[in-house]
Amino acid sequence: MVPLSWYILFGVILFVIGAAGVLLRRNILVVLMSLELLLNSVNINFIAFGRYFGDFRGQIFAIFVIAITAAEVAVALGILVALVRNKSTLKVDEVTMMKG
Amino acid sequence: MDQGFFLLFATVAVITALTVVVARNPVHSALALMACFLQISAVFVLLEAPFLAVIQIFVYVGAIMVLFLFVIMMIDVREAVLQRFVPGGNLPALVLLFLLGVEMLVLVLWSDRFSVMEPAATAGGDQVRQLSTTLFADYLLPFEVASVILLAALVGAIVLARKEQG
Numbered sequence: 189m190v191p192l193s194w195y196i197l198f199g200v201i202l203f204v205i206g207a208a209g210v211l212l213r214r215n216i217l218v219v220l221m222s223l224e225l226l227l228n229s230v231n232i233n234f235i236a237f238g239r240y241f242g243d244f245r246g247q248i249f250a251i252f253v254i255a256i257t258a259a260e261v262a263v264a265l266g267i268l269v270a271l272v273r274n275k276s277t278l279k280v281d282e283v284t285m286m287k288g
Numbered sequence: 289m290d291q292g293f294f295l296l297f298a299t300v301a302v303i304t305a306l307t308v309v310v311a312r313n314p315v316h317s318a319l320a321l322m323a324c325f326l327q328i329s330a331v332f333v334l335l336e337a338p339f340l341a342v343i344q345i346f347v348y349v350g351a352i353m354v355l356f357l358f359v360i361m362m363i364d365v366r367e368a369v370l371q372r373f374v375p376g377g378n379l380p381a382l383v384l385l386f387l388l389g390v391e392m393l394v395l396v397l398w399s400d401r402f403s404v405m406e407p408a409a410t411a412g413g414d415q416v417r418q419l420s421t422t423l424f425a426d427y428l429l430p431f432e433v434a435s436v437i438l439l440a441a442l443v444g445a446i447v448l449a450r451k452e453q454g
Contacts, residue, residue: 190294190334193402198298198331200396202305204389209309211381217314217360221321224352225305228328231340239335242408244422247337251423254347255434259441261352265359266448272363273451 195236202229214279216271220264227257294334301327314360322353336407339416 202225209222231250238246271283304327307320325348332341396402423431 189406190290191402192404192407193396194291194294194298195331195335196396196402197393198294198301200389200392201302203392204385205302205305205309207388208385211385212378213309215314217356218309218311218317221308221314221317221356224321224348225308225324228325228348231344232328232331235332235335235337235340239337240404240407244419247340247419248423248427250337250340251343252430252434254343255438258347258352259438261355262441262445263448265355266445268359269362269449276364278363 192236192240195232199229199232199236202226202232214281216268216278216280216283219280220261220268224257224261227253290334294331297327297330297334301331315357318353318356318360321356322349325349325353336415339419 206222206225206229209225210219213219213222231253234246234250234253236246238244238250272278275283275285277283301324304320304324308317308324311317311320325344329341329344329349332338332344
C-alpha cells in the first residue's frame with residue numbers, strides 16, 4: 189500500500205506550486221486557477237487522512253470545500269468580467285480602484 | 289502496484305501544476321489545470337473515495353474549468369497579459385515560498401504520525417451509502433447552508449456580470 193506520508197507530500201508539493209502561482213503571477217486568471225490548485229491540495233489531505241484513520245468526515249469536508257469553491261469561482265469570475273468591462277486590464281498590480 | 293499508479297498520477301499532476309503556473313497563455317494554464325484535476329481525481333480513486341472522484345470531475349473539470357474557458361474567451365487575453373512568470377522578480381515571495389515548502393516538508397518527514405502504512409479497515413458495505421447517510425444525517429445543516437451559499441453566489445455572479453443599464 190501507499191504510505192500516508194506520500195499523499196501528504198503530494199499535497200505539500202501541490203500547495204507550494206499553487207502558492208507560487210498566487211504570489212508570483214500577475215495575471216488574475218492564473219491567480220484564480222492557482223487558488224483552485226491550493227484548495228485541491230487541501231482536499232487530497234482531507235481524503236487521505238479520512239481514509240487512513242477510517243473516518244468519513246474527511247470526505248464530507250472535501251465535499252463542502254468543493255461546493256464553496258464552486259461558489260467562489262462563480263463570484264470571482266463575475267467580478268473579473270465586471271472589472272474588465274470597467275478597466276481593461278488583467279494584471280493584479282494595476283487593479284487599485286479600491287485604494288482609498 | 290498501487291505505489292506505481294500513485295507515482296504515475298502524482299508525477300503527472302505535479303508536472304501539469306507547474307505548467308499552470310509557468311505557462312504564458314492563460315488558455316494553456318486552464319487546459320493544464322484540467323489535466324491536473326483529472327490526475328487528482330485518479331488519486332481519489334486510489335484513496336477509495338469514488339464518489340469524490342466523480343464529483344471532482346463533474347464540478348472541477350465539467351463546471352469550473354468550462355467557466356474559466358468561457359471567461360477567457362469573453363475577455364481579450366492577447367495584449368499585456370501574455371507575460372511570463374519571472375522567478376526572481378519577486379524575491380520576498382520566493383523566500384516565503386521556499387520557507388513554507390521547507391517547513392512543511394520538515395514537519396511531515398520529521399513526524400512519525402504520517403508513516404502509517406496500512407489504511408484503516410473499511411467498514412465494508414456500500415461506501416457511497418454510508419457517506420450519504422453521514423452527510424444527510426449528521427451534516428444536514430451545513431449541507432443546507434452550503435446550498436444557500438451556492439444560491440447566493442449564483443445571484444451575486446449574475447448581478448456582478450450584468451451590464452449596468454443606462
